[in-house]
Amino acid sequence: MALEVLNKDKNEVRVYENSDELSTDLADYIEGLSDVSIKERGVFTVALSGGSVIRLMRKLCEVPYNKTVDWSKWYIFWVDERVVAKSHVDSNYKFAKDHLLSKVVSCSHKLSVLLVVECKNEIVLNVEQLLPIVPSHVHSINDSLTAEEAANDYEFVIRQLVKTRMVNASDISDCPKFDLILLGLGPDGHVASLFPNHPILEEKNEWVTYITNSPKPPPERITFTLPVINSAENVLVVATGGEKAEAAHMAIDDIGPKCPVLPARMVQPCAGKLVWFLDVEAASKVVRFS
Ligand SMILES: O=C(O)[C@H](O)[C@@H](O)[C@H](O)[C@H](O)COP(=O)(O)O
Numbered sequence: 001m002a003l004e005v006l007n008k009d010k011n012e013v014r015v016y017e018n019s020d021e022l023s024t025d026l027a028d029y030i031e032g033l034s035d036v037s038i039k040e041r042g043v044f045t046v047a048l049s050g051g052s053v054i055r056l057m058r059k060l061c062e063v064p065y066n067k068t069v070d071w072s073k074w075y076i077f078w079v080d081e082r083v084v085a086k087s088h089v090d091s092n093y094k095f096a097k098d099h100l101l102s103k104v105v106s107c108s109h110k111l112s113v114l115l116v117v118e119c120k121n122e123i124v125l126n127v128e129q130l131l132p133i134v135p136s137h138v139h140s141i142n143d144s145l146t147a148e149e150a151a152n153d154y155e156f157v158i159r160q161l162v163k164t165r166m167v168n169a170s171d172i173s174d175c176p177k178f179d180l181i182l183l184g185l186g187p188d189g190h191v192a193s194l195f196p197n198h199p200i201l202e203e204k205n206e207w208v209t210y211i212t213n214s215p216k217p218p219p220e221r222i223t224f225t226l227p228v229i230n231s232a233e234n235v236l237v238v239a240t241g242g243e244k245a246e247a248a249h250m251a252i253d254d255i256g257p258k259c260p261v262l263p264a265r266m267v268q269p270c271a272g273k274l275v276w277f278l279d280v281e282a283a284s285k286v287v288r289f290s
């Protein structure tokens with residue numbers, strides 16, 4: 001449970017004693033969003049970031065969430081990706097596969113075995129609930145292309161899914177409306193591969209763009225643009241550790257005209273909900289009373 005829940009404008013900031021508590025509540029929160037979306041539309045579209053947020057989602061693969069989340073209805077995307085082979089240690093796809101997605105599949109297999117045993121005892125269970133992630137629902141980038149080509153290709157894939165309404169369309173912008181976008185936070189205030197002072201912060205037309213000079217290695221990346229992030233139904237920014245404290249403070253608090261142009265501060269969903277998940281260290285500079 002959160003130690004504190006702060007309301008900052010229309011956004012919520014949840015502060016946790018440690019990363020374990022944060023991880024449990026994050027799993028709970030995501031399960032709730034997944035449930036609502038699947039009841040309403042039959043699918044849950046989620047875009048993942050790279051870095052620690054993936055490890056912090058690990059409880060989704062544990063009891064009770066591994067039994068309650070309907071993984072078969074998840075459609076998985078990447079908010080940003082490093083332009084490297086999918087087998088490369090720097091690949092966000094590989095990281096998510098190794099630390100999250102593959103764990104879901106193996107949990108679900110175990111559950112299927114349990115299901116057979118329980119069915120013989122005439123216990124009625126919802127078979128559908130126990131299906132694993134469907135491989136064709138996992139939309140990673142094409143790693144055989146250049147950064148520019150990969151960004152165009154990824155945008156094309158998303159546009160096709162918006163046409164069929166597998167991915168929702170925003171009512172107020174010409175953008176997809178993902179059910180959930182998960183972001184990490186860099187110590188410099190970057191989110192996704194949107195770095196401070198980079199011209200792509202101004203991008204208004206593209207859904208997916210690319211950079212070849214990322215200050216965080218590797219240099220070549222593709223990324224969702226701010227209009228896409230801000231069109232999501234739900235955005236969660238997840239950060240732990242003291243090195244994120246200054247960035248969290250500058251992104252969340254009203255610090256007047258001297259405020260630098262910080263990508264994390266530019267995350268302001270037009271109609272959706274933004275929730276920050278911080279541990280006490282990352283939240284140590286966030287103003288408690290305004
Ligand atoms: O692929 C990436 O590099 C990212 O998507 C990036 O935006 C990341 O989420 C943050 O840098 C936070 O990373 P950590 O949580 O690991 O510090």
